[in-house]
Amino acid sequence: MSTTAIIGTGVMGETLLAGLLRAGWSASDLIAADRREYRRAEVEAKHGVRTGTNVDAAGAADTVVLVVKPQDIPEVLPEIREAMRPGALVVSLCAGVQTWQLEAGLPDGTPVVRVMPNTPAQVDEGMAAISGGKNATPEHLDRVTAIMSAVGKAVTVPEKYQDAVTAISGSGPAYLFFVVEAMIDAGVMLGLPRDVSTLLVSQTMYGSAKLLVESGEHPTVLRERVTSPGGTTAAALRELEVHRVKAAFISAMEAARDRSAHLARPAKEK
Missing domain, CATH: 3.40.50.720 (NAD(P)-binding Rossmann-like Domain)
Structure with missing residues (x-):
């Protein structure tokens, strides 16, 4: 070799x-x-x-x-x-x-x-x-x-796709950790001990990612299976839509892509 x-x-x-x-x-x-x-x-x-x-x-x-x-x-x-x-x-x-x-x-x-x-x-x-x-x-x-x-x-x-890759997978772990942090804090606010909330959220994130990868199914399909009409998940997702969470994620990744492109330019062009 x-x-x-x-x-x-x-x-x-x-x-x-x-x-x-x-x-x-x-x-x-x-x-x-x-x-x-x-x-x-x-x-x-x-x-x-x-x-x-x-x-x-x-x-x-x-x-x-x-x-x-x-x-x-x-x-x-x-x-x-x-x-x-x-x-x-x-x-x-x-x-x-x-x-x-x-x-x-x-x-x-x-x-x-x-x-x-x-x-x-x-x-x-x-x-x-x-x-x-x-x-x-x-x-x-x-x-x-x-x-x-x-x-x-x-x-x-x-x-030419590397700036988009940087925004999606390069920076991606930080977005997921941000969501995990928010969910753990929410659990504490709802009365759970922090160690219990951390375990619940971490394993849920890990298991969900594994299910997504191993099932090969579209995330929309998997999300709908958890979302019963008029149920608790539907109520939570409605709040995320009201607060435009999906739009915020898209905007965040566009910002990351643009920053990556800016950093890649020679110093005299910045």
């Missing part, structure tokens, strides 16, 4: 590294890099993989996965550019950074694939959207799909 480098061992970088190991990837086929020496030591001790500097990792790998802050990209690309192997694939998990921006800072012809992951990858239930740059082939996309499948599911989309 070829060698894969993960540059950046923050939360998402370590999540991906640990997921690959759980999925059966050999530690000898992975190398992790971090600018902080103490962090490299921690990762090596915890996961049993080789570690090194960004230059070390880029020079040892056929696939280089960038999991750094978007603002660090202008510093990282010049570091790895000269060290990279000919034909190495660069995979970016850096939010808002477009493939052309990466290609401009890498050797001519470098294949680049952009990925938008999300935080449920920490429990191997992530959702990633993958987009290839101008030099990426179907084989490159397959390679990235295999990497991201170690921590959840992956879908390939044209890059």
Whole structure:
């Protein structure tokens, strides 16, 4: 198997590294890099993989996965550019950074694939959207799909959809946590102990999501099965409609998409 480098061992970088190991990837086929020496030591001790500097990792790998802050990209690309192997694939998990921006800072012809992951990858239930740059082939996309499948599911989309993906699945966990928080608080206001309310809401959310995925049925159908005419659920849903909750969610996601597009623009255009 070829060698894969993960540059950046923050939360998402370590999540991906640990997921690959759980999925059966050999530690000898992975190398992790971090600018902080103490962090490299921690990762090596915890996961049993080789570690090194960004230059070390880029020079040892056929696939280089960038999991750094978007603002660090202008510093990282010049570091790895000269060290990279000919034909190495660069995979970016850096939010808002477009493939052309990466290609401009890498050797001519470098294949680049952009990925938008999300935080449920920490429990191997992530959702990633993958987009290839101008030099990426179907084989490159397959390679990235295999990497991201170690921590959840992956879908390939044209890059023009990445801002919408950011708004839906990238930021999506925050919306769900927001709803969970509101439901737990409502339970407390209705007289339930907070720990009981938390358990009720968390398991209800988990079970409902599992039912949605495993049944394959439309959410409207599932919602209608819970909603008896003139019943308690109908009364609750009427209040959500009165307060235009669905419209608010749509507006929120439009705002997230627009913000993603704004952040992706070069600084001189902002």
